[in-house]
Amino acid sequence: MISLHEGVIPTIAKRKPYALVAITKHGVENARRYTEIFPYADLYYMKKFAYGDEDERQIQLFDGTVRLLLPALFQHYKGIICIISLGAVVRMIAPLLKDKKKDPAVLVVDDKGQYVISVLSGHIGGANALAGELARAIGALSVITTASDVQKTIPVDLFGAQFGWMWDSDEKLTPVSAAVVNEEHVAIVQEAGEKEWWIYDHPMPAHLKLYPSTKAAIEAKPAATLLITDRLIAPHEEVLLENGVVYRPKSLVLGIGCNRGTKVEELEQVVRDTLTALNLSIKSVKAVASIDLKKDEQGLLALTAKHNWSFVTYSAIELNEMPIQNRSETVYKYTGAYGVSEPAALRYARAKSLVLEKKKSGNVTISVARINFEEG
Known part of the structure; x- marks a missing residue:
């Protein structure tokens, strides 16, 4: 359990790229459900709402005000998802803000799970993309207020998040993301999982190409690869992972x-x-x-x-x-x-x-x- 004290930044056990924080009874109930369908987040909630299975589920309990937990989360996580009122979150994060190029994404989800609001670092920090993926996963409405934000391609680090897909390794997320954004030849091979992952109202860009097998993708020599499969990767296929990400669908x-x-x-x-x-x-x-x-x-x-x-x-x-x-x-x-x-x-x-x-x-x-x- 994490004990929080004024002036002391607590030690946390980071395992995943995002933190999910809840401070109410209903918020905790929803947060536990969210981590089952959105597996990218470490879950934190108050000790008084403990269910007794937190150690088994690698959930971190804290005792004290959540305001004292946020500095540690800001240091370690790519994004923070708060099931806390928007006004309270704004007041608590204000002293922690440094630069839009460095601050993590911050989202707010209401206590009933109806809305997912992108609060901070919408573009560079990825809050807008994260809000969209999380909202789709939990059946909520995403609220994005930046007028110019329009997703046009695959967010590599969140690909399939609405279905609970998880990447095998984060080692190549950045260079593969760069290949997608820079419109380089990206091969997509899907062997398992949900097929309706292209959720935008425009055709998939031409540089993203679907291949029926890893053999076909290897022969095409792409700049990057997205491989969606529930099987273990064979040695001869590892050439695709020199700049590739393997996604594990819940299949x-x-x-x-x-x-x-x-x-x-x-x-x-x-x-x-x-x-x-x-x-x-x-x-x-x-x-x-x-x-x-x-x-x-x-x-x-x-x-x-x-x-x-x-x-x-x-x-x-x-x-x-x-x-x-x-x-x-x-x-x-x-x-x-x-x-x-x-x-x-x-x-x-x-x-x-x-x-x-x-x-x-x-x-x-x-x-x-x-x-x-x-x-x-």
Whole structure:
């Protein structure tokens, strides 16, 4: 926990490019939800609103006035998103402002999550772009008051943010952004995730070119690459990453069944081993799905909290509605369902087939499905 004192800039544990700060009960409730769908922000809120899972979710609590936290956030983050009233934010940040070329982006979100307001560093600091992406992610209206601001291309550091996509590494964000802005040849290869990411009312610029495969992109020799995939990158494809960014869409669902009392460490190891064997990235996991008998399974709750994954359970009737190949009378005897991991994954993913049919490992049974984004 961060203890705040006058005249002392606190030490913080920065992990992500943006900070999200809340100071009210409803603001905290919304902020916790926002980090599930907008994974670019470290979350800070007041100790008195603690849920008890903050360590697992890497949420930072503070005790004292938020005004004393802001100087540290200004020093370390590219942008600060405040679920605090606009007037209060303006008063608190005023003494911290230095130069529009150096100040971080500052946004304000109202307590009900209806509006996302770009407050500071709209152009150079990226607040306007961030406001637009965050608003799309949480279903709010962005409020941008700079008359000349019109987005015309892809914001590389926020590409797919409204869907929860996250880049693998920030190492090449700046040079790839420069290639996009300077209208150099940029290759875009998409293998997974939502397809409706071009959200502007004009055609995509000609220098941004879609390619059907990494092979085709390599042959085209682009100046930069945006690669959207849930699989691990092969050595021969790394040439694209010499000036490229890999984005991880939230495209995978893990169907999991386990014995009562299975430890989170065993669940974690099975998940990691399974995804590695399938050549898939753990960063692309969106959810864990299971039977409702497991809705209070502590290992599954800890696993999903640690990774900020959704945890969804279905009744035996709902699971039995899904067509599966590996029906089990034994599973039916104990649960009322002919399967758990396979139908749970298929139902959540709205998929007709599995990436991995059920695999038994110790106390855990796991299946993997890829989300069918064509059906909503």
